[in-house]
Amino acid sequence: MDRPFEGLKVLDLSAILAGPLVGSFFAELGADVIKIENKLTNGDATRQWKLTTEDPEATVSAYYCAANYGKDVQLLDLSDEKERQTIDQLLAESDVVISNFQKKTAEKLKLTPEYINAKFPHLIFAQLSAYTYDDPRPGYDLVMQGETGWISMNGIDNQHMAKLPVAIIDIIAAHQMKEAVLIALLKKMKDGKGSVVHVSLYKSAISALANQASNFLMAGHIPKPLGTLHPNIAPYGDVFSTSDGQKLILAVGSDAQFKKLWFSLTTDEDSYHKFALNSQRLSVRSLLQETLQQLIGSLSYFEMKHKMELNNIPFCLISNMAEVFEDELAKSMILNYQVDQISAKSVSNLSFRFPKP
Numbered sequence: 509m510d511r512p513f514e515g516l517k518v519l520d521l522s523a524i525l526a527g528p529l530v531g532s533f534f535a536e537l538g539a540d541v542i543k544i545e546n547k548l549t550n551g552d553a554t555r556q557w558k559l560t561t562e563d564p565e566a567t568v569s570a571y572y573c574a575a576n577y578g579k580d581v582q583l584l585d586l587s588d589e590k591e592r593q594t595i596d597q598l599l600a601e602s603d604v605v606i607s608n609f610q611k612k613t614a615e616k617l618k619l620t621p622e623y624i625n626a627k628f629p630h631l632i633f634a635q636l637s638a639y640t641y642d643d644p645r646p647g648y649d650l651v652m653q654g655e656t657g658w659i660s661m662n663g664i665d666n667q668h669m670a671k672l673p674v675a676i677i678d679i680i681a682a683h684q685m686k687e688a689v690l691i692a693l694l695k696k697m698k699d700g701k702g703s704v705v706h707v708s709l710y711k712s713a714i715s716a717l718a719n720q721a722s723n724f725l726m727a728g729h730i731p732k733p734l735g736t737l738h739p740n741i742a743p744y745g746d747v748f749s750t751s752d753g754q755k756l757i758l759a760v761g762s763d764a765q766f767k768k769l770w771f772s773l774t775t776d777e778d779s780y781h782k783f784a785l786n787s788q789r790l791s792v793r794s795l796l797q798e799t800l801q802q803l804i805g806s807l808s809y810f811e812m813k814h815k816m817e818l819n820n821i822p823f824c825l826i827s828n829m830a831e832v833f834e835d836e837l838a839k840s841m842i843l844n845y846q847v848d849q850i851s852a853k854s855v856s857n858l859s860f861r862f863p864k865p
Contacts, residue, residue: 511538512860519602520544520579521619523552525649525675526709527608527636528575529622529682530689533857534604535578536843542598543576547583552576566850573852586617595619599628606688608636612644621704624831631702632692634685639710647709648673656713663719670733681712742789743769747826748801754809758800759822762786768819773803818845 516539520531523545535541545551551567558569568576582678584591599605605624607614614620621641621748623634638647641705653659653671663669685707723739736757737746743758743766749755760766763786770780779799783789785823789796804812815824824832832838841856 514538516540516604517602518542518604518606520606522606522608523635524608524678526607526678526681527574527634527687528552529679529857530606530634531579532575532854533682533686534689534756536857539604541579542577542602543581544586544598545583545596547585548587550581551581567848568762568850568852573847574854576847577845577852577854577857581847589730595693599624599631602631603695604632604634606636606685606689610637610644610646611641612755612858621706625702625704629702632703632844633697633702634688634689634692634707635704636681636685636707636709639708641706648753649677649709652677652709652713652840656710657717657720657731660714660792661731661733663793664735665733668733676716676854677709677713680716681707681709684712691715703765725855739784740790742793742796743800746800748797748804750807750809750812755826756804756809756812757826759824761822767819769816769821772815772819772821773800773807 511533516534518531518534518539518541520528520541520543522528522531528543531543548554552572554572554575555568557571558564560565562569572593572829580684582594584594586592591789596760600628607621609617609619611620621635624631624633637643638645638652653676656677657740658676659669662680685705688705688707693706695701695703720731723731729739730738732746736747738744741761745757745758745759747755747757758769760769763784763801766783766786766789767780780790783796785800807815812823815821833842841859843856844856845852845854
């Protein structure tokens with residue numbers, strides 16, 4: 509089961525992040541993925557999205573490598589008649605096509621979903637658009653984070669809002685696209701027909717608002733920036749410092765967990781009754797944070813870690829990227845490969861596995 513898509517042929521016509529992540533997902537699972545990039549612009553724009561510490565002469569950036577694992581990359585001019593014939597041949601041989609062309613570009617190149625579906629009815633054509641396929645507005649993750657409420661909820665207050673430091677809407681849209689393609693493959697197994705599936709960045713962003721959307725839709729609550737805090741639970745996301753200066757974050761999700769936390773730190777039963785219920789803790793969150801900081805601040809990280817693990821209370825240190833990849837489980841997610849004769853690294857798309865029988 510390590511390569512369940514062996515023999516599946518995927519043509520990746522997409523660029524930037526969301527579409528290419530879908531191609532990488534199928535490549536990791538054994539599919540033959542050919543990625544077409546625009547020869548006239550020296551390929552995918554993310555090839556040039558380099559940190560100041562990266563080699564300016566390299567043909568790819570670390571960002572590019574994050575989404576292009578295991579692909580046969582070809583640079584073509586799709587407006588050239590001869591090279592367009594190469595595309596038609598690849599379309600005829602492929603099972604799945606991934607595209608994020610805007611409608612006007614697709615029409616110019618004769619690569620619209622309708623055209624492809626009519627000429628190659630066996631294909632599963634996955635089209636990513638910013639809003640809808642007919643809407644000409646361009647879509648960028650930052651715009652989506654701003655427009656769909658994500659930035660308004662991030663940061664520490666209304667004067668210091670923040671975007672998420674990964675292109676989270678692109679990543680969510682990539683998952684939506686994978687799901688759509690997998691459903692289309694299942695459908696094809698049943699009726700033998702290809703499909704056109706449309707995925708929207710905007711709708712992907714809305715779909716992932718989850719509890720924040722329901723908080724508004726059902727309770728009229730407009731979320732505000734809370735830093736790491738959770739609007740519904742406390743202490744969940746609250747950060748504390750130990751006596752030796754280590755910063756840890758608590759994720760106490762129930763009254764039962766809080767009771768274990770409290771009595772692992774103190775025997776003060778009278779004060780406990782002020783905080784016993786989550787609704788109480790939310791209403792006096794500042795007092796709760798001050799009280800817990802006094803208790804936790806008297807302990808070393810080793811002492812605190814022992815108490816948390818002994819009582820099965822969810823918590824963690826706040827790790828930077830270097831510390832993350834010191835962990836063996838994180839290391840097991842690293843992919844090592846070659847792109848343009850350059851040694852590349854990225855993390856796996858796959859957080860699941862099939863146990864061997």
